Amino acid sequence: MSAYLKIDHVGKTFSRGASETEVLADITLAVDKGEYVSIIGHSGCGKSTLLNIVAGLTPATTGGVLLEDREVNSPGPDRAVVFQNHSLLPWLTVYDNVRLAVDKVFSGSKSRAERHDWTMHNLDLVQMGHARDKRPAEVSGGMKQRVGIARALAMEPKVLLLDEPFGALDALTRAHLQDSVMVLHQKLQNTVMMITHDVDEAVLLSDRIVMMTNGPAAKIGEVLDVALARPRKRLELAANPTYLKCRQRVLEFLYERHRFVEAA
Amino acid sequence: MSLSALTSQPASDTSTTSATVLPLKLKKPSRLATRLIPLLGDIAARVVPPTIVIAVLLLVWELLCRKQGATLPPPSQVFTETYDLIVDPFFDRGGIDKGLFWHLSASLQRVALGYALACVAGVALGTLVGQSTWAMRGLDPIFQVLRTVPPLAWLPLSLAAFQDGQPSAIFVIFITSIWPIIINTAVGIRNIPQDYRNVAAVLRLNPAEFFVKIMVPSAAPYIFTGLRIGIGLSWLAIVAAEMLIGGVGIGFFIWDAWNSSHISEIILALFYVGIIGFVLDRIVAGVASFVTRGTAAN
Numbered sequence: 281m282s283a284y285l286k287i288d289h290v291g292k293t294f295s296r297g298a299s300e301t302e303v304l305a306d307i308t309l310a311v312d313k314g315e316y317v318s319i320i321g322h323s324g325c326g327k328s329t330l331l332n333i334v335a336g337l338t339p340a341t342t343g344g345v346l347l348e349d350r351e352v353n354s355p356g357p358d359r360a361v362v363f364q365n366h367s368l369l370p371w372l373t374v375y376d377n378v379r380l381a382v383d384k385v386f387s388g389s390k391s392r393a394e395r396h397d398w399t400m401h402n403l404d405l406v407q408m409g410h411a412r413d414k415r416p417a418e419v420s421g422g423m424k425q426r427v428g429i430a431r432a433l434a435m436e437p438k439v440l441l442l443d444e445p446f447g448a449l450d451a452l453t454r455a456h457l458q459d460s461v462m463v464l465h466q467k468l469q470n471t472v473m474m475i476t477h478d479v480d481e482a483v484l485l486s487d488r489i490v491m492m493t494n495g496p497a498a499k500i501g502e503v504l505d506v507a508l509a510r511p512r513k514r515l516e517l518a519a520n521p522t523y524l525k526c527r528q529r530v531l532e533f534l535y536e537r538h539r540f541v542e543a544a
Numbered sequence: 545m546s547l548s549a550l551t552s553q554p555a556s557d558t559s560t561t562s563a564t565v566l567p568l569k570l571k572k573p574s575r576l577a578t579r580l581i582p583l584l585g586d587i588a589a590r591v592v593p594p595t596i597v598i599a600v601l602l603l604v605w606e607l608l609c610r611k612q613g614a615t616l617p618p619p620s621q622v623f624t625e626t627y628d629l630i631v632d633p634f635f636d637r638g639g640i641d642k643g644l645f646w647h648l649s650a651s652l653q654r655v656a657l658g659y660a661l662a663c664v665a666g667v668a669l670g671t672l673v674g675q676s677t678w679a680m681r682g683l684d685p686i687f688q689v690l691r692t693v694p695p696l697a698w699l700p701l702s703l704a705a706f707q708d709g710q711p712s713a714i715f716v717i718f719i720t721s722i723w724p725i726i727i728n729t730a731v732g733i734r735n736i737p738q739d740y741r742n743v744a745a746v747l748r749l750n751p752a753e754f755f756v757k758i759m760v761p762s763a764a765p766y767i768f769t770g771l772r773i774g775i776g777l778s779w780l781a782i783v784a785a786e787m788l789i790g791g792v793g794i795g796f797f798i799w800d801a802w803n804s805s806h807i808s809e810i811i812l813a814l815f816y817v818g819i820i821g822f823v824l825d826r827i828v829a830g831v832a833s834f835v836t837r838g839t840a841a842n
Binding site for chain 2: 354381
């Protein structure tokens with residue numbers, strides 16, 4: 281009953297004028313503390329909407345989200361988001377982007393020096409301490425996303441929400457960053473909810489994979505437990521039978537039972 | 545690439561062969577050749593074309609206006625007739641018989657005051673219109689109509705209201721330059737990316753923090769576009785307004801010169817008006833690029 285994060289019968293209907301579109305229908309999901317949950321589905325199935333509802337950026341039409349048994353319906357640093365397109369403020373340096381979050385969240389509880397140390401600590405966690413004085417435009421896409429992760433981690437969120445965090449990156453950078461996120465999750469034991477459309481990424485990173493049916497009125501189609509021991513190594517997993525079986529399950533769900541239909 | 549490789553090859557050959565004989569004597573000219581000569585070439589490339597174009601234009605003007613029956617003076621005559629005004633811009637014989645410096649400074653003061661008021665009011669109103677849909681729907685139609693009113697059309701009304709030339713001229717500057725500032729600020733505020741709003745929401749920034757930390761920096765490039773158009777318009781308006789209100793000012797100086805048939809003085813004044821308008825624009829552009837460094841790039 282007392283799951284850490286509980287998405288309780290959440291539905292979302294967008295209405296524009298007289299026409300109504302039901303995007304999500306009756307989504308119920310419980311996430312345990314320290315768990316890494318991925319939500320996978322074809323584009324347009326409403327997975328980003330679901331994440332935005334958990335983040336509080338979009339209000340749910342029906343149902344609600346409970347975090348530690350308390351309803352959350354407005355955004356806050358306890359559910360920090362790493363956005364797909366990094367969303368760093370371009371006029372601030374890498375350091376100031378993280379510091380803005382640190383100053384806001386810990387203004388009462390940490391001294392100036394402590395806030396500086398905490399900012400640097402989080403930049404070092406993602407190996408971006410060296411670029412503290414650079415502006416976002418001066419670092420690569422992968423580095424921007426690292427800073428975005430550092431900013432989210434620096435808020436000490438109860439749940440870390442990742443909205444296709446590696447979607448805009450090239451394959452090599454993506455793999456590198458996935459490894460970093462795995463190491464961080466291992467180290468900090470965060471509760472993570474990640475949106476993705478990459479099957480390998482979902483299987484590699486997650487404890488559980490939530491597969492969503494196609495919209496409109498998308499539902500949770502299937503939930504798959506990924507019973508792979510951590511720490512996981514990308515290369516060793518390539519031939520691991522459990523890994524391959526999980527991968528197969530997700531692929532079957534996405535491409536056989538819920539094949540993406542181009543907007544009819 | 546290949547060309548520079550070809551030219552650098554013989555140069556390095558000579559330096560190595562001569563290095564055994566007189567290394568010190570040959571090093572100096574080579575540094576001169578690598579640093580100073582390209583620099584001079586760069587400067588020349590920028591300075592020579594405008595110099596040639598200006599010289600040609602002056603020549604054409606001279607030839608056209610030298611002919612019998614020309615209505616405008618040639619440049620040589622402009623220079624000789626306005627020589628006194630050029631060399632002594634600071635004389636003051638009372639009334640409106642002053643050097644050009646005093647006329648320009650009076651005009652600049654009016655522009656500074658009117659433009660400063662327009663900046664403050666324009667950014668404030670633009671923020672309101674950009675942030676509130678209700679205010680936009682209420683105010684935007686009024687702005688769209690009023691901004692098309694020509695600057696000078698405001699002058700009689702403001703003279704009637706203020707009963708004095710000085711505040712009327714300042715008001716005309718204000719009302720001319722405020723529209724692009726309002727409209728560009730409003731567009732800038734409305735165009736704040738949803739991503740930045742989401743970041744602010746997750747961080748729970750309060751409205752004051754949102755204004756200072758997100759809204760102003762994000763809209764700054766738009767605001768400065770408005771400010772730059774505004775300064776240009778206010779300098780356009782001041783000359784026209786001063787022609788009508790009289791007193792000290794470059795606009796009235798031009799009108800006065802026309803009434804006394806001093807065509808050369810008009811041409812000199814136009815030259816100064818152009819230069820100062822250019823400098824004002826550069827100043828605002830310079831402030832903009834300083835303040836918004838890094839903002840536009842993403």
